[in-house]
Amino acid sequence: xxxxxxxxxxAALALAQASVVALAAQDPAAAxxxxxxPLAAPVDPVPVLDGATFARHWQHVVPSxxxxxxxxxPWLGALAEAVVRAHAQDKPILLWAMNGHPLACT
Amino acid sequence: xxxxxxxxxDEDVQRAARAFVPVADEVSRLQRDKEPDxxxxxxxxxxxxxxxKTKPSNTRQGIYAVTPSGRFLASCNTRDADEVxxxxxxxxxxxxxxxxxxxxxxDAALDPAAVRRFEQLRPTDxxxxxxxxxxxPRPKVTPGWRGQAWNQDHAxxxxxxxLAMVPAPEVGAERPFPADALLRLARVHLVDNVxxxxxxxxxxxxxxxxxxxxxxxxxxxxxxxxxxxxxxIERTGTWASRGYGPDRPQRLxxxxxxxxxxxxxxxAQRFTEWRLLAVGMRHGATEFNxxxxxxxxxxxxxxxxxxxxxxxxxxxxxxxxxGWQ
Numbered sequence: 001x002x003x004x005x006x007x008x009x010x011a012a013l014a015l016a017q018a019s020v021v022a023l024a025a026q027d028p029a030a031a032x033x034x035x036x037x038p039l040a041a042p043v044d045p046v047p048v049l050d051g052a053t054f055a056r057h058w059q060h061v062v063p064s065x066x067x068x069x070x071x072x073x074p075w076l077g078a079l080a081e082a083v084v085r086a087h088a089q090d091k092p093i094l095l096w097a098m099n100g101h102p103l104a105c106t
Numbered sequence: 107x108x109x110x111x112x113x114x115x116d117e118d119v120q121r122a123a124r125a126f127v128p129v130a131d132e133v134s135r136l137q138r139d140k141e142p143d144x145x146x147x148x149x150x151x152x153x154x155x156x157x158x159k160t161k162p163s164n165t166r167q168g169i170y171a172v173t174p175s176g177r178f179l180a181s182c183n184t185r186d187a188d189e190v191x192x193x194x195x196x197x198x199x200x201x202x203x204x205x206x207x208x209x210x211x212x213d214a215a216l217d218p219a220a221v222r223r224f225e226q227l228r229p230t231d232x233x234x235x236x237x238x239x240x241x242x243p244r245p246k247v248t249p250g251w252r253g254q255a256w257n258q259d260h261a262x263x264x265x266x267x268x269l270a271m272v273p274a275p276e277v278g279a280e281r282p283f284p285a286d287a288l289l290r291l292a293r294v295h296l297v298d299n300v301x302x303x304x305x306x307x308x309x310x311x312x313x314x315x316x317x318x319x320x321x322x323x324x325x326x327x328x329x330x331x332x333x334x335x336x337x338x339i340e341r342t343g344t345w346a347s348r349g350y351g352p353d354r355p356q357r358l359x360x361x362x363x364x365x366x367x368x369x370x371x372x373x374a375q376r377f378t379e380w381r382l383l384a385v386g387m388r389h390g391a392t393e394f395n396x397x398x399x400x401x402x403x404x405x406x407x408x409x410x411x412x413x414x415x416x417x418x419x420x421x422x423x424x425x426x427x428x429g430w431q
Contacts, residue, residue, distance in 0.1 A: 034355035061407035070114035077418030082129035087214035094126035102130035105423035
């Protein structure tokens with residue numbers, strides 16, 4: 001019985017080795033990582049961040065009051081909370097559901 | 107994200123929304139998981155605009171109106187304010203015509219305490235930041251919403267991480283930002299999500315990261331702190347650079363300077379102001395971040411500031427990359 005198991009194991013090992021050799025022969029590039037495209041030269045100027053430019057960059061990146069007007073609607077952040085509140089207030093639920101939380105990154 | 111401006115900033119929509127309890131939530135979890143709020147959503151989402159759809163994806167994202175008992179009223183998925191107004195009117199009409207017994211059950215259909223969410227790990231005694239990302243001004247303006255895009259997220263730091271950001275209370279004292287927290291900030295939050303969702307980096311992609319806190323001034327219990335540093339992130343591999351597109355060899359990264367300022371109340375042991383800005387050149391594209399025509403390198407900024415304590419608790423969008431349990 002033991003001899004049979006060893007023989008089966010050796011046969012399986014030989015088959016696996018043959019398969020690896022065959023695959024490598026078919027696609028020698030398969031083992032190499034893909035070559036990424038080269039990084040292009042920048043067209044836009046590289047920004048400078050220092051004490052003199054901080055306020056300007058900050059004001060540009062952070063949304064204005066006009067851009068945050070959508071938060072006038074008092075959005076809750078979890079459907080379960082809305083169910084409880086709607087039940088208590090006898091109101092229907094307005095659900096805005098997106099891939100990525102709409103109050104975070106969508 | 108264009109819906110924020112085109113629909114929810116519309117005053118007529120805002121007026122119509124007063125008749126509802128408004129809530130925003132993440133749809134992938136709602137349509138996939140088995141938590142009570144997910145089962146509640148799954149009870150009506152197939153009656154809506156995307157019911158039965160499987161291609162190009164099975165997403166059920168959109169705008170829904172339902173009763174507190176989960177009865178479907180109306181739905182749509184649009185960036186058009188007039189279409190949303192029509193949907194809300196239809197939903198309100200159906201609600202008004204509904205017998206009170208059908209509007210809601212005797213008890214609320216859900217107990218929020220029974221729902222497991224990452225938001226339960228929000229570090230209320232730590233540091234909760236808002237994060238904003240946007241392209242910096244470029245000589246050639248991208249037309250349409252892509253040129254106006256900005257995005258937002260949240261970044262969380264536990265109390266021990268927050269306290270480790272504070273240098274000694276002596277003017278000129280310096281302290282490196284806690285290493286694990288800085289690595290997480292770079293991997294998860296210095297990403298290009300300006301036009302849409304992207305993927306987090308792995309630790310091996312953060313080629314260089316340095317951020318030093320320095321005590322700039324002391325006034326009573328208030329310690330003024332300045333932050334200065336730099337981060338370089340570079341990832342190569344194979345992935346799609348447009349939605350549902352083929353996988354191709356890619357590179358992705360951000361080479362940024364960091365600068366910021368904060369005020370720490372030593373008596374209360376909490377920050378009362380916190381501003382950090384990352385500015386630099388990003389490059390590359392991912393499947394859903396809308397950069398398929400804009401690989402760069404191009405200038406981008408990411409800003410961090412304190413979130414108000416009473417703001418809705420919303421988890422960092424890639425919270426799984428935090429590794430918190």
